[in-house]
Amino acid sequence: MPEFLTLRVNGEPVQVIAPVHKTLLEVLREDLGLTGTKHGCELGECGTCTVLVDGEPVLSCLVLPVECQGQEILTVEGLAASGRLHPLQQAFAELGAAQCGYCIPGILLTSKALLDASPQPTRDEIREALAGNLCRCTGYTKILEAVELAALRMAGEERAAAGGLGARAAGQGGGR
Amino acid sequence: MMRLPPFRYLAPRSVAEAVRQLADHGPDAMVVAGGTDLYPNMKRRQFEPRVLVGLRGIRELAGIRGSARQGMVLAAGATLTQVSNHPEVLRHYPAVARAADLVSTPQLRNMGTIGGNVCVDTRCNYYNQSYAWRKAIGFCMKKDGDICLVAPGSDRCLAISSSDTAPVLWSLGASVRLVGPKGERVIPISALYQDDGIQYLTKAADEILTEIVLPPVDGLRATYWKLRRRGSFDFPVLGVGVALRMEGEVCREARIVLGAVASQPREAADAGRLLVGERLTPELIDRVAEAAAKPSKPLDNTDLVYHYRKRMTRVYVARALRELAGLPVGEFPLGMTARN
Amino acid sequence: MSPKEELAVIxxxxxxxxxxxxxxGDTRFADDLFLPRMAYAKILRSCHPHALIKRIETSRARALxxxxxxxxxxxFPPVKFGIMPTSQDEEVLCTEKVRFVGDPVAAVAAVDEETAERATELIDVEYEVLPTIMSIEQALAQEKVRIHEYGDGPNIHKAVSLEFGDVEEAFRQAHLVxxxxxxxxxxxxxxxxxxxxVARWGPDGKLTLWSSTQTPHYVHRAMAKVLGLPMSHVRVIATPNGGGFGGKSDPFSHEMVVARFAQxxxxxxxxxxxxxxxxxCHRGRHPVLMWVKTGVTKTGEILGMHFRSWLDGGAYGSYGVASTYYTGVLQTSTYKVPVYKFEGMRVFxxxxxxGPKRGHGTPQPRYALECHLDKxxxxxGLDPVELRRRQLVDEFSxxxxxxxxxxxxxxxxxxxxxxxxxxxxxxRKLPPGRGVGFAASAYITGAGLPIYWNKMPHSGVIVKIDRGGGVTVFCGSTDIGQGSDSVLAYVVAEVLGIAPEDIRxxxxxxxLTPVDLGSYSSRVTIMTGNAAKEAAEKLQGLLFDAAAKKLDVPPSALEARARRIFVRDDPDKGMSFPDAAQLAEAAYGTLAAAGSYxxxxxGGKFKGSGVGPTPAYSYSACVVEVAVDPETGEVRPVEIWIAHDVGRAINPLLVEGQVEGSIYMGLGEALMEEQVFRKGLHKIPSMLEYKSPxxxxxxEIRTVLVETLDPEGPFGAKESGQGPLLPVIPAIANAVYDAVGVRVDEVPITPEKVLKGLDxxxxxxxxxxxxxxxxxARFPEPIRVPLPGEDSTLEAQATIYRRAIHRREGPRS
Structure with missing residues (x-):
């Protein structure tokens, strides 16, 4: 039987009528039109569908909306508050961290939760935090770099970060 | 997209209410906490409950309390992240924190509960497959069929106990509190399990596991070693929980418990006895590891070749003991987990 | 070609x-499309690896x-399809026979996915089960069991044999064989x-298909054939691919099923x-058994090589004919192999x-060859790097x-x-358990021939300039994440002197777009890049002509840069790009131009010479350092260094991304990924049990880009999306040997294999x-092909070619 649910998604209250067995992933994509949340297995085995619930990364394919009533759900669509890209989004775009981009919404949200809890993570801490998000395109290298760049910028070290970027531009065609 | 079959969802506010609801709906009902084990299984039609009793909203099932001196209580609904990050657990029961931290992925640990991990369904790569796959190969006795595909001569299901936390909790002598319609009982966690891939828990269907009770630390030192292919996602294909009570250099009490080698965690009791009254010399450790590997009888129903997993039992028990003895543990601490 | 420092975008x-x-999160992938009144389809797939279909009863499903x-x-009309013209062996839904667990048999369209799925379970199929063939050995041994009726022998899809020079004589001359x-x-x-x-059947009787495909043009052809429609009434739109790697390069049943349902x-x-x-669906890496025999001099120079491969092709042809050749043809493009014999066979x-997975047919022989050379x-007693370094292929040879x-x-x-x-x-100097390994490779920059024989271009680009200076580039290529859309923008921006963000x-x-054959064989940058360059240069010519008249200078005095067209020696004298566009449109009419490539x-004039030729080869060299646990056999890569000759990095960031992604994929293949079967079924069809790193x-991956400015590539570019995968796998295997003295001649290199070697x-x-x-061996008699040096016309061709490219492009900088 369809249920009437009130959820908070990306800072706004939304009403949904959906059968209780529809997962949060399905409701976000099919009932709320928030197709930025992707899926790769629907069994909790890839991390692609990650969203934040009360700031914690969870797998939307294994959550029922009824289980997160009253909680804040954040999807990739809510990451760019008031039309301005989150520093993570900016860094991912600039550094080529998104190739096919399919795993990226989940990775951005997982990274946001990491930086919210630990603003200056080491590379190994980023690896740990992202160990539940598979990416088949990038070898993770540029993803790790982008999280580091975003962290630097968010810490207000804009200048250092810009210097880092400039150095990359100058080193075109060369190795690192 | 893999989808859940339809069901009714009940959201009791107390354990008593949950127990009542379970009893009311009988075999049609199952409890769900984090959902990380049940929902994938339901999507593959390994379970088809008509009613789910959701435990998330029950306050009694949340929280971690107690102390090293009195022992600690992990409410069944505490998430694996909460267990692995809890300062007191980390300080006094680091093996429990480690085992919880080695479960699957960060996201899954944010959702999955310690109670769920203790009760996690047994696994088998003939069973953890879609309905269509299982139909194609011919259903097994754990769901929809009547033979065991791992060992067709077997009269019982040989699915593998796949809990990371259970071997450690067993080695520490933890207990669990079960609440059912007839009241509640506290039993040693070792009594929660039985070696049957289908009925792997002695818990009655209408009982709810509400807490895990850790005994006072009292000199107990424990560790957990996990074998798997990758540093995240993967279930254990071998788990080794070891707890020792040392008096100076001498071991007074020892428990070695193996995970993922049978349908329940399996204590290597003979091996543990070899340690009692002895010093942890490298030679003794090798002998104990050899003995501990005896009850390890992996089958070809999970990742990595089974004879390799058998062989690794000895290596991992030795490494766990060496770690507790302060001896070097080889090139990669924690083996294939690539972590810590 | 412009000197490097003059480029503004490239x-x-x-x-x-x-x-x-x-x-x-704004990119619309195929599953993100939701159209009004949309229905959902599910396919019922075979539950037997090999069986005859006796009866299909759908009434219970229809009644749901x-x-x-x-x-x-x-x-469907009784026609078969397949990517290769010679292997038209697939049916949308099997009518007589199923050939693997997963072969499509029937399909349901319903109000939602759940209903469709439930209905598939209500379809009753009666099968007559046939004996099953699950390995190369079984395929060759069980001649009476036939998976297909066509091919080069019982269960042999393709068998090839080519000999270039007398390989036995070379072995006789060798110091070591x-x-x-x-x-x-x-x-x-x-x-x-x-x-x-997603398919939509319009009221005009025309079909639109949105699909996550790497090859919309080939899907277009197959759709028209299978549905019996004129190609002009079928529109295929490739949605952005959420990863392809070759897996979305065939036409697939589900594409045709949704089309028929829409109708x-x-x-x-x-x-x-x-x-x-x-x-x-797979179409992934073939299991390949390989035998290689090489004769070398005392100092390790290769005198001759004989290579045999047996490919386990699975149930259908797919790209298999090409795959078979690819296991043999590129042995010669890395080191000098003066005499070469290749025999290959693909079985059902x-x-x-x-089918084709990143590196298509070449990672397997590259693994074999690089380990073989290491041995x-x-x-x-030679350094393996030195052995290779002294016999690299010559440029322009x-x-x-x-x-x-x-x-x-x-x-x-x-x-x-x-x-x-x-x-x-x-x-040989690291402590026990630690080791380094080396390997190198070459890869094609686009296949020299299309999948189906024709004389038309492989890639077409149309560029249109709007009166406001906006530029739109149209091309049939498909961005699967590698950045092919961006390459089009960069090339056009460079030529027209505008910024990539001015371009749609x-x-x-x-x-809407002219044909490009698709995102496969590392062809996109070189082919669409060259076509885009040609189209943009035509428009640049018009803009320069119009601007030159206005500025009263010859067109050759002009330059386009920073959204302006101006006199090179007097940069203040000029005009904005939109102004130039308006002048040119007024003078010459609508500004649009096409380029093609x-x-x-x-390639030679012998049967089979179509696979292997390419405009240019990329080159990679890789060193991997590993740690091996002698008690557990676990191999852990510590660090990977790779240098890749990409010709020119159109965008170094994207090239590095391709290299890093290739390394990652090679790493998984080397150590843990495997597609394995049990009792006729895929053993582990899940993200959890198929182990992806x-x-x-x-x-940590350390990437170095090497630029050689190839005369064939746009601005000198060669490929980077596949080649860098090739050396990773043998470099790991060789590093394991350096670490623990064990040769694992079988990929993946799992812990139990290493441990067995240690035992x-x-x-x-x-x-x-x-x-x-x-x-x-049951290979056909080899086609004996004269070596290029033995055939004066071929040698002459090569010489002419060498001169031609030097004349056209000038000496390399």
Missing amino acids: GKPLPKVDAWEKVA PGVYAVITGAD REDVFYFEGNTHLPMEQHAA LTGRPVKCTLTREEVFY TNKPPC IAADL MTANHLTITTCGLGECIDKVVEASGWRDKF VVTGDTD TPPMR TTLETP LRAQGKEPRVGPERVPA
């Missing part, structure tokens, strides 16, 4: 043109409320996005595969069909099998990785784990 680490929408239509193979046998287990692409397709129901219809179904088995170096080499930066690549990795201080790129739409016709298994070593036996034997 060579800059710019964001991709689609980066912003990707990070915003919410079901719109149920179809079987009888609902070594034979080795290797096996490479199959593995799959595992794109994060599951394949999906039957008058509704848009979507089908999104489950992860398990993606494992069944009752498994999901294999030869050890036999001769021709190989024994008539492949034309243009630029080759492999020497520089080798020097760079040797230095970066500290090879000399590490090889429209791609992968058979109604056809690769040079090269996570952040924790992926080591053998401890027992004083040969510490090698791998296949012991190969099937008795």
Whole structure:
């Protein structure tokens, strides 16, 4: 039987009528039109569908909306508050961290939760935090770099970060 | 997209209410906490409950309390992240924190509960497959069929106990509190399990596991070693929980418990006895590891070749003991987990 | 060609043109499409690996409320399809026979996915089960069991044999002749996005298909054929691919199923595969058994090589004919192999069909060959890098099998990785359990021939300039994440002197865009880049002519840069790009131009010479350092260094991304990924059990880009998306040998294999784990092809070619 649910998604209250067995992933994509949340297995085995619930990364394919009533759900669509890209989004775009981009919404949200809890993570801490998000395109290298760049910028070290970027531009065609 | 079959969802506010609801709906009902084990299984039609009793909203099932001196209580609904990050657990029961931290992925640990991990369904790569796959190969006795595909001569299901936390909790002598319609009982966690891939828990269907009770630390030192292919996602294909009570250099009490080698965690009791009254010399450790590997009888129903997993039992028990003895543990601490 | 420093866009680490929408979650992948009144399709797949279909009963499924239509193979014209013209062996839905677990049998369209799925379970299929063939050995042994009726022998899809020079004579001359046998287990692409397709049948009787495909043009052709429609009434739109790696390069049943359903129901219809179904679509890495025999001089120079491969093709042809040749043809394009013989055979088995995965048919032989050479170096007591370094192919030369080499930066690549990795201080010098391994490779930059024989261009581009200075680029190419849309923008921006963000790129739409053959064979940058350059240069000519008149200077005095067209020697004298566009439109009419690209016709004049030729080869050299746990056999890569000759990095950021992604994929194949079967079924069709490395298994990757400015490539560019995968796998295997003295001649290199090797070593036996034997050879008589030097016309051609490119492009900078 369809249920009437009130959820908070990306800072706004939304009403949904959906059968209780529809997962949060399905409701976000099919009932709320928030197709930025992707899926790769629907069994909790890839991390692609990650969203934040009360700031914690969870797998939307294994959550029922009824289980997160009253909680804040954040999807990739809510990451760019008031039309301005989150520093993570900016860094991912600039550094080529998104190739096919399919795993990226989940990775951005997982990274946001990491930086919210630990603003200056080491590379190994980023690896740990992202160990539940598979990416088949990038070898993770540029993803790790982008999280580091975003962290630097968010810490207000804009200048250092810009210097880092400039150095990359100058080193075109060369190795690192 | 893999989808859940339809069901009714009940959201009791107390354990008593949950127990009542379970009893009311009988075999049609199952409890769900984090959902990380049940929902994938339901999507593959390994379970088809008509009613789910959701435990998330029950306050009694949340929280971690107690102390090293009195022992600690992990409410069944505490998430694996909460267990692995809890300062007191980390300080006094680091093996429990480690085992919880080695479960699957960060996201899954944010959702999955310690109670769920203790009760996690047994696994088998003939069973953890879609309905269509299982139909194609011919259903097994754990769901929809009547033979065991791992060992067709077997009269019982040989699915593998796949809990990371259970071997450690067993080695520490933890207990669990079960609440059912007839009241509640506290039993040693070792009594929660039985070696049957289908009925792997002695818990009655209408009982709810509400807490895990850790005994006072009292000199107990424990560790957990996990074998798997990758540093995240993967279930254990071998788990080794070891707890020792040392008096100076001498071991007074020892428990070695193996995970993922049978349908329940399996204590290597003979091996543990070899340690009692002895010093942890490298030679003794090798002998104990050899003995501990005896009850390890992996089958070809999970990742990595089974004879390799058998062989690794000895290596991992030795490494766990060496770690507790302060001896070097080889090139990669924690083996294939690539972590810590 | 302009000197490097004059370029404004090319060579800059710019964001991709689609980066912003990707990070915003705004990119519409196929499954993100929701059309009004849309129905959902599910496919019923075979539960037997090999069986005859006796009867299909769909009435129970049809009766289920919410079901719109149920179809079987009888609902399609009786034609078969397949990517290669010679292997038209697939049916949309099987009518007589199923050939693997997962073969499509029937399909349902319903109000939602759940109903469709439930209805598939109500379809009753009666099968007559046939004996099953699950391995190369079984395929060759069980001649009475036939998976297909066509091919080069019982269960032999393709058998080829080519000999260039007298290989036996070369062995007689050799100081050392070594034979080795290797096996490479199959593995799959595992794109994060599951394949999906949406079809809409318009009231005008025309079909639109949106699909996550890498090859919209080939899908277009197959759709028209299978549905019996004129191609002009079929429009295929390739949605952005959430990863492809070769796995979305064939036309697939689900694409045709949604089309037929759209026609039957008058509704848009979507089908999104489950992860398990993606494992069944497969078309991934062939399992290949290989035998190689090489004769060398005392100092390790190769005198002759004989290579045999047996490919386990799975149940259908797919790209298999090409795959078979690819296991043999590129042995000669890395090191000089003066005399060469190749015999290859692809067999049918009752498994999901294999096809092209990143490196298509070449990672397997590259693994074999680089390990084989490592052993030869050890036999001769030579440094394995030195052994290779002294016999690299020459630039602008021709190989024994008539492949034309243009630029080759492999020497520089080798020097760079040797230095970066500290090879000399590490090889045979690290403590026990630690080791380094080396390997090198070459890869094609686009196949020289299309999939179906024709004389038309491989890639077309149309560029249009708006009165406001906005530029739109139209091309049939498909962005699968590699950045092909961005390459179009960069090339056009460079030529027209504008910024990539001034350009809109429209791609992968058979109604709107000129044909590009697709995202496969590393062809896109070179082919679309050259076509885009040609189109943009035509427009540049018009803009310059119009501006020159106004400025009263010759057009040759002008330059386009920074959104202006101005006099090179007097930059203040000029006009804005939009002003120039308006002048040009007034003078010449609507501003649009087309460019097209056809690769040079090269290769020998013998049967089979079509696979291997390419405009240019990329080169890679790789060093891997590993740690091996002697008690557990676990191999852990510590660090990977790679240098890749990309000709020119159009965007170094994207090239690095391709290299890093290739390393990652090679790493997974080397150590853990395998597509394995049990009792006729895929053993592990899930993301959990098919082991793809996570952040924790992926080591630091050090990438060096080498630029050789190839005369064939746009601005000198060659490929980077596939080649860098090739050396990773043998470099790991060779590093394991350096670490623990064990040869694992079978991929993946799992802990139990390493441990078995260590056991053998401890027992004083040969510490090698791998296949012991190969099937008795049943190859056809070889086609004996004269070496290029023996045939004056060929040699003459090569000389003419050498002169031609030097004249056209001038000497390399």
